Amino acid sequence: MAARADLFAAYAECKANDDAERCEQIAESVRELDDAIRAAGVRGRLTPLDPPPKPQKRRSTRRRQDAPNLPRRPVERRTVGQVFGGKYRPSTFLTLTLDSYGRVDAEGAAVDPDSYDYRRAARDAIHFSALLDRFWQNTRRCVGWDVQYFGAVEPQRRGAPHFHAAIRGTIPRAELRQIVAATYHQVWWPAHDERTYTPDRPPRWDSRAKAFTDPDTGTALPTFDEACEDLTDPAHVVRFGQQVHVKGILGGTEEAGRHVGYLTKYLTKSVGQAAGLGESATERQREHARRLHAELAVTPCSTRCGVWLLYGVQPHGARRTTEPGRCKGKAHKPEHLGVAGRRVLVSRKWSNKTLDDHRAERTAFVRQLLDQAGIRPARGVEDGPYLWETPAPGDTDIPPRPALLLHAVAERQRWKAEYTAAQLAASDPPGSGSSATDDQAA
Numbered sequence: 001m002a003a004r005a006d007l008f009a010a011y012a013e014c015k016a017n018d019d020a021e022r023c024e025q026i027a028e029s030v031r032e033l034d035d036a037i038r039a040a041g042v043r044g045r046l047t048p049l050d051p052p053p054k055p056q057k058r059r060s061t062r063r064r065q066d067a068p069n070l071p072r073r074p075v076e077r078r079t080v081g082q083v084f085g086g087k088y089r090p091s092t093f094l095t096l097t098l099d100s101y102g103r104v105d106a107e108g109a110a111v112d113p114d115s116y117d118y119r120r121a122a123r124d125a126i127h128f129s130a131l132l133d134r135f136w137q138n139t140r141r142c143v144g145w146d147v148q149y150f151g152a153v154e155p156q157r158r159g160a161p162h163f164h165a166a167i168r169g170t171i172p173r174a175e176l177r178q179i180v181a182a183t184y185h186q187v188w189w190p191a192h193d194e195r196t197y198t199p200d201r202p203p204r205w206d207s208r209a210k211a212f213t214d215p216d217t218g219t220a221l222p223t224f225d226e227a228c229e230d231l232t233d234p235a236h237v238v239r240f241g242q243q244v245h246v247k248g249i250l251g252g253t254e255e256a257g258r259h260v261g262y263l264t265k266y267l268t269k270s271v272g273q274a275a276g277l278g279e280s281a282t283e284r285q286r287e288h289a290r291r292l293h294a295e296l297a298v299t300p301c302s303t304r305c306g307v308w309l310l311y312g313v314q315p316h317g318a319r320r321t322t323e324p325g326r327c328k329g330k331a332h333k334p335e336h337l338g339v340a341g342r343r344v345l346v347s348r349k350w351s352n353k354t355l356d357d358h359r360a361e362r363t364a365f366v367r368q369l370l371d372q373a374g375i376r377p378a379r380g381v382e383d384g385p386y387l388w389e390t391p392a393p394g395d396t397d398i399p400p401r402p403a404l405l406l407h408a409v410a411e412r413q414r415w416k417a418e419y420t421a422a423q424l425a426a427s428d429p430p431g432s433g434s435s436a437t438d439d440q441a442a
């Protein structure tokens with residue numbers, strides 16, 4: 001194999017120099033070597049000298065992800081909406097939900113768990129953030145300005161994610177509904193409806209072929225890209241549900257405050273807690289959560305997910321340590337209910353501030369809090385004046401590296417303790433936690 005790699009390098013060099021004769025000689029040697037390698041019993045694919053021409057990606061109209069029926073306006077370079085009456089620039093509060101998967105009771109548990117579509121619920125949850133991305137793309141194209149938003153992904157009691165967003169500016173309700181209805185996301189992954197393997201009879205890692213193989217025949221499973229080559233249909237299509245809540249609000253009003261509350265209410269809770277799966281959950285709720293989790297456990301969460309091996313496909317990055325059917329992805333964990341990514345989604349130009357601005361604000365906030373709690377922070381960089389100089393190598397004043405590291409760790413710990421103390425001093429006694437989503441979109 002090392003010889004083969006050397007020949008490869010030589011081949012690339014000759015090819016770059018247009019030395020066709022030497023190229024042909026090397027190719028001949030590689031062919032001989034490959035025959036020898038095969039004779040030695042090595043299975044699997046040997047990289048060809050010249051990569052075969054990439055098969056023309058078939059671009060069928062079925063692969064389009066845009067929403068062809070929406071009006072399109074050129075996107076202007078503005079991030080805010082219209083001003084009304086010379087001074088009012090209302091904002092829009094939007095709630096997007098997913099489809100219904102079956103009837104649920106007041107606690108959000110399936111009335112008939114056997115007919116409730118847990119599979120679609122799990123897939124929709126896993127691809128929800130991709131659907132949101134599509135939605136913002138479509139929205140910007142359709143309304144014609146660079147729409148900015150601050151939003152939060154929250155679970156409903158039934159365990160499905162929904163999305164609250166504050167949009168800077170107004171977009172007509174009818175237009176938003178039209179965009180929501182036209183938005184969809186196709187998942188062009190290999191089909192994953194029937195499991196070919198089980199954790200008891202998993203595909204086996206073949207260290208010579210560096211691939212997962214069928215435990216009976218020893219043939220290598222298709223890689224993820226191979227399995228995607230001949231797809232004619234997406235494995236899943238996710239769309240929003242019928243419930244779309246749109247509300248225009250003016251900054252500084254009581255209503256605005258309430259809606260900002262929706263955005264921040266659950267951020268400190270885990271998704272499972274926020275969905276009401278706490279101590280007081282009913283038996284039906286637990287059963288509902290259990291079934292949803294069972295489905296999420298066998299739904300691949302990404303192209304690198306170890307769950308793919310159960311469906312006879314090698315995920316991207318498959319290696320010896322990949323455990324068939326196992327994945328550390330958050331999406332599979334019961335407390336995340338399929339919501340794997342970030343839960344706060346903010347568009348890039350929302351705050352008009354740079355990272356340095358945010359850092360400075362955070363510092364100011366922490367100092368203020370410490371000040372309120374009567375804690376005098378240790379010296380910071382801003383507290384100079386200092387004289388900085390680069391030490392010469394071998395300077396005996398410099399403590400050894402381990403001492404520097406330990407000092408830095410100790411300093412961090414002290415900061416953290418001071419900050420926690422200040423927070424405790426500033427906070428009210430903890431209030432009684434409210435249960436699940438009780439707003440309009442449940």
Ligand SMILES: [Zn+2]
Nearest residue numbers: 301305327329
């Ligand atoms: Zn996964």
